[in-house]
Amino acid sequence: MKAASALDYREIARRRLPKFLFEVATATSQPLWFQLYEIRDRAFMRDLLQQAREAKCSALVFTVDMPVPGSRYQDYRSGLAGAPGVRGSLKRTWQAMLRPSWAWDVGIRGRPHSLGNVAPVLGKNTGLEDFFAWMRNNFDPTVHWRDLELIRSEWQGPLIIKGILESEDAVAAADLGADGIVVSNHGGRQLDGVPSTATALPYIADKVGHRMTVLADSGIRSGLDVIRLLALGARGVLLGRAWVYALAANGQAGVAHVLKLIQAEMQVAMALTGVTNIPAIDRSILFQASTALAEKT
């Protein structure tokens, strides 16, 4: 297994990142957010922040819940990881052959292939295990508030800290001068047994909702899920796999379709809970449901 060094990382950034950033920046008229993890090589992190500034990214999302990758057995079962080399390649090729429209849309016409910007640098047969090894070598597992202070001082634009599940951490993020947080358990991909976002969110929103923008993600699959998290105190939500599944199933049209579905489901949920605009969504709509049930029984 080839482990990537910090030098590989710089090489990735030099060769690939500006191109990807430029492509995305020119393809969208929407605000562009730049996501960063804690990386051991601080000079490299500064380079990335500089590139984000040059691409006119409007906000920095600094993710704190992946100092090390979680134990992702599903990735092994699915064949995404665990069988490197010829066996793994054959398995993945076979899976792609069974899904011809995905193979054409994403595998051939789409990008990034395999592990995107990482794969060309690490070598052709890059599997998830190489990627995890690369993360272990380059991600800094000692994420600490003083590192976030450094980030805050280096990035003058809006700073959003992603991966908060405890109200104490949310308060520390507000004290640090972060503009927002994402209450998230990384889609349940990091540590089994952590609370759901819906469980953690109300406590966090009560503590810091008046000081910063509280966003939330993880497990949102429908418009009703969006409404639930807004009611529990999120100002907005982020979708992870919902749109990725749609992309894999039917490309751009699939993503547009899933967003329309979510919008329609939100409208239904709002109509049925008696709210006519997003700011009016609060916990009372959840209480109405439970009160109505309680009255009936």
Ligand SMILES: Cc1cc2nc3c(=O)[nH]c(=O)nc-3n(C[C@H](O)[C@H](O)[C@H](O)COP(=O)(O)O)c2cc1C
């Ligand atoms: C394949 C995959 C890759 C991800 N990569 C990142 C990442 O690079 N940075 C990050 O902050 N979160 C990453 N996440 C987590 C998402 O940003 C998000 O928190 C999570 O997917 C939300 O849960 P959901 O997928 O159930 O909506 C990733 C999630 C998935 C499924």
